[in-house]
Amino acid sequence: MDWMKILAAVALLMMLFVSWRGFKWWSANSPKAEKGDWNSALLALAAVAAFVALLIMMVR
């Protein structure tokens, strides 16, 4: 249905606006990463990606 697509597009545009506001605020105010911070975050995200791959294998 076209009107459902329009409704979803409006919702996504609202989300885009909120994300843009968040991006602007956090770009100006977020603390700087210290040594090892990015590695710690990426390690956790890699673990999540590996876990999702495991879940996919379980349902196949």
Next chain:
Amino acid sequence: MNRFETAVAQPRGMATETNKVLKNTYMLLSATLGFSALTAMLSMSIGTSPMTYLLSLIAAMVLGMFVLPRTANSSAGIGVLFLITGLLGFGLGAVLSIYLALPKGPEIIATAFGGTGVIFLGLSGYALTTKRNFSFMGGFLFAGMMVVVIAMLANLFFALPALSLAVSAGIILLMSGFILFDTSRIIHGGETNYIMATFSLYMSIFNIFISLLQILGLMSGDD
């Protein structure tokens, strides 16, 4: 300043306040997740149409963006939060009904549910024990959100399964980042309002669950 020194030298009053916010956040999160489960069951028993998901999502978004921030400092905020999570649960019921009709539906739902729980508990435990401050990820996470939302907008019109899969995978990684970021902000005193903290964590859990459902549905060959 060294963050380990900050953690050790944190004044006792501030540490108590942080623990209180953390405890209240997890208690309210449990209650709202339970309430969502109830409204999802209600929605499934009524047999709502898939359109219900979109409508309740939009209503919850409007409440979350415009009403919750204005009421979060009063007891009315708790009511608004339950209204939002109840609406999201009600919409989720319509989606779950669709998945239950698939041959592997119950297995996909159970796997997505368990997987979401493991991801949330694992990341929260990691953020609580690592002592690192993940607040630096704010700009990166919101930039990622913008990219994902633009991709979702494009896929509304192109409807490509591969793009849909990529968006779901992106959402899972972004929401995982948000769990680290939000938990870290609570621990380090960046978020002192437990209603807003609960809302952020709830949205991350909800989005991970929905995206896992979509990925598992597509990859199982049933969707």
